[in-house]
Each structure stands twice: as C-alpha cells, then as structure tokens.
Amino acid sequence: MGKLSLAKKKLLANEVWDELNIEFPDSACSLEKDSPERLAVRGILSAQCTDITVNKVCRVLFDKYPSMEDVLKADISDIESIIKPCGLHKAKAASVMDFARLYEEEWGREVPESREELMRCRGVGRKIANLIMGEIYEIPAVVVDTHCKRVMYRIGLTESTDPLKAEADLCKVFSEDKWIRLGHLAVDLGRRYCKSQRPDCKACPLASSCQRRGL
Ligand code: SF4
Incomplete structure (x- = not known):
C-alpha cells in the first residue's frame, strides 16, 4: 500500500471514528476509577x-x-x-x-x-x-498503548509503530475532542478483531477502509 496524504488520512479517520463508535458504543477506560x-x-x-x-x-x-x-x-x-x-x-x-x-x-x-x-x-x-x-x-491526550499503535498502523492512520510518532500522527487527523475516547476505541478494536496474531479481518467493521487488512 502507498502512504496516504494527510487529507486522505483525515477522511479515513472520520470513517474509522464513525465505525468504531457504532461497533463499541460503550467504549471506556477499563481500569476502575474510584479516586x-x-x-x-x-x-x-x-x-x-x-x-x-x-x-x-x-x-x-x-x-x-x-x-x-x-x-x-x-x-x-x-x-x-x-x-x-x-x-x-x-x-x-x-x-x-x-x-x-x-x-x-x-x-x-x-x-x-x-x-x-x-x-x-x-x-x-x-x-x-x-x-x-x-x-x-478530561485534558485531551491520546493513550497510545500496544493495541492503539498496532491497530492505527494497520488501518493506515500512522506509518510508525513508535508510540510517540504514532501519537503525533493521530493528533493531526483526529480533532482534540476525540483524543481521549480514541484510545479506548482502539483498545476495543484490538481486543475483539485486530489481535496481534491473526487479526479477524473478515469480521472487522473496518475491513472496507483498512489499508493493511489481511496482512
Ligand atoms: S481489517 Fe484487519 S488489519 Fe484492518 S483493522 Fe480490521 S482486523 Fe485490523
């Protein structure tokens, strides 16, 4: 696959955002937050x-x-x-x-x-x-954990698997109000479909837009 332009990445980011929110409407931090x-x-x-x-x-x-x-x-x-x-x-x-x-x-x-x-x-x-x-x-910041960096690279929203560079790439294509939730959605995608070994691309809701599906 070729590298996408910033404009195309922004369009892709919008699609990804919509699909992930439909698939994981209750996405949230899974660590307990009592204080x-x-x-x-x-x-x-x-x-x-x-x-x-x-x-x-x-x-x-x-x-x-x-x-x-x-x-x-x-x-x-x-x-x-x-x-x-x-x-x-x-x-x-x-x-x-x-x-x-x-x-x-x-x-x-x-x-x-x-x-x-x-x-x-x-x-x-x-x-x-x-x-x-x-x-x-609620200060906007993207948590780029192992799931987030893997899925965002596969989708094609970053060309880097370095968390710092991936975070900078994601911040360019998603607006600030999406940054916190984006990390949670990426974790959900990584856990359910885009697993490290053998991603389930056939069932994945992003199959039509993902740039590295089936790899
Ligand atoms: S289509 Fe495959 S590689 Fe792309 S995000 Fe979905 S599971 Fe991951």
Missing part, C-alpha cells in the same frame, strides 16, 4: 499487564492500604508480594512507592494535571501520564 490517586496507581501497574488483573490486584492492595499515606508507610516487600500478579513487581512496587511519596510530600495530596509533573514519578511515562490527564481531568 484519582488510585487510578494513577492502577495506571502504573498496567504496564504489560491486563486491566482485569490490575483491577483485581488493586482491590487487595487498597483493602490493606486504603490511602497513599498507608502505601507510603507499608513495607515495600509486602507491596511487591501483593502486586506480583501484575509482573515486573519489584520495579512497579518502587514506582507505586515513589508515586505515594510525591503525592503525600510534594503534590499536596493531589494528582497533578501536568504531564511534565506526572512524568517526574518513576514508572510514569507519556502513555500513563496521558491516561491520567484524560481520565481524571
């Missing part, structure tokens, strides 16, 4: 882990340590053991502790709105910062 700080912790734990596991693990974590103050006072080895099912448990426990420290000692018990400030926390990269900004403060 901003807890959502941020779930975001940190979600790297290379399913949202179902993160939600399950966090019910245990927050049952034992309800506040960030409680988390900060906890023994890190206990946090490691609780979050073990999420994988990378040592690094993630250190990140959760760092988040609790910043939240309690530097951020005045508030989750900051600023990407730069959020990314001061260990384990919070651009993807998690975008998630927090969008889900807590």
Whole structure:
C-alpha cells in the first residue's frame, strides 16, 4: 500500500471514528476509577499487564492500604508480594512507592494535571501520564498503548509503530475532542478483531477502509 496524504488520512479517520463508535458504543477506560490517586496507581501497574488483573490486584492492595499515606508507610516487600500478579513487581512496587511519596510530600495530596509533573514519578511515562490527564481531568491526550499503535498502523492512520510518532500522527487527523475516547476505541478494536496474531479481518467493521487488512 502507498502512504496516504494527510487529507486522505483525515477522511479515513472520520470513517474509522464513525465505525468504531457504532461497533463499541460503550467504549471506556477499563481500569476502575474510584479516586484519582488510585487510578494513577492502577495506571502504573498496567504496564504489560491486563486491566482485569490490575483491577483485581488493586482491590487487595487498597483493602490493606486504603490511602497513599498507608502505601507510603507499608513495607515495600509486602507491596511487591501483593502486586506480583501484575509482573515486573519489584520495579512497579518502587514506582507505586515513589508515586505515594510525591503525592503525600510534594503534590499536596493531589494528582497533578501536568504531564511534565506526572512524568517526574518513576514508572510514569507519556502513555500513563496521558491516561491520567484524560481520565481524571478530561485534558485531551491520546493513550497510545500496544493495541492503539498496532491497530492505527494497520488501518493506515500512522506509518510508525513508535508510540510517540504514532501519537503525533493521530493528533493531526483526529480533532482534540476525540483524543481521549480514541484510545479506548482502539483498545476495543484490538481486543475483539485486530489481535496481534491473526487479526479477524473478515469480521472487522473496518475491513472496507483498512489499508493493511489481511496482512
Ligand atoms: S481489517 Fe484487519 S488489519 Fe484492518 S483493522 Fe480490521 S482486523 Fe485490523
């Protein structure tokens, strides 16, 4: 396939937006959102882990340590053991502790709105910062996770599988008011049809517009 012009990509983006909204009308963040700080912790734990596991693990974590103050006072080895099912448990426990420290000692018990400030926390990269900004403060930002970068590349709305470049490409073709929901729709598409291995192009609602269908 050839690379699409920006104008064609914008037309394609409109089609994709309409189709995805018809297919997934209830699309939303699948991490539980009982408080901003807890959502941020779930975001940190979600790297290379399913949202179902993160939600399950966090019910245990927050049952034992309800506040960030409680988390900060906890023994890190206990946090490691609780979050073990999420994988990378040592690094993630250190990140959760760092988040609790910043939240309690530097951020005045508030989750900051600023990407730069959020990314001061260990384990919070651009993807998690975008998630927090969008889900807590409704600040437009596209969360380009593994599903989003794969499906948007296959559809032809980006030529890059680098998340930063893909995000920049998507921001050029979708208007700001679509950025938060776009990430959720892409995840739904990736989970149901456009799987990493053997995408189900025959059943996919984007089959007629996708630029790399059947690849
Ligand atoms: S047509 Fe196939 S490759 Fe394209 S988005 Fe759908 S499942 Fe993915």
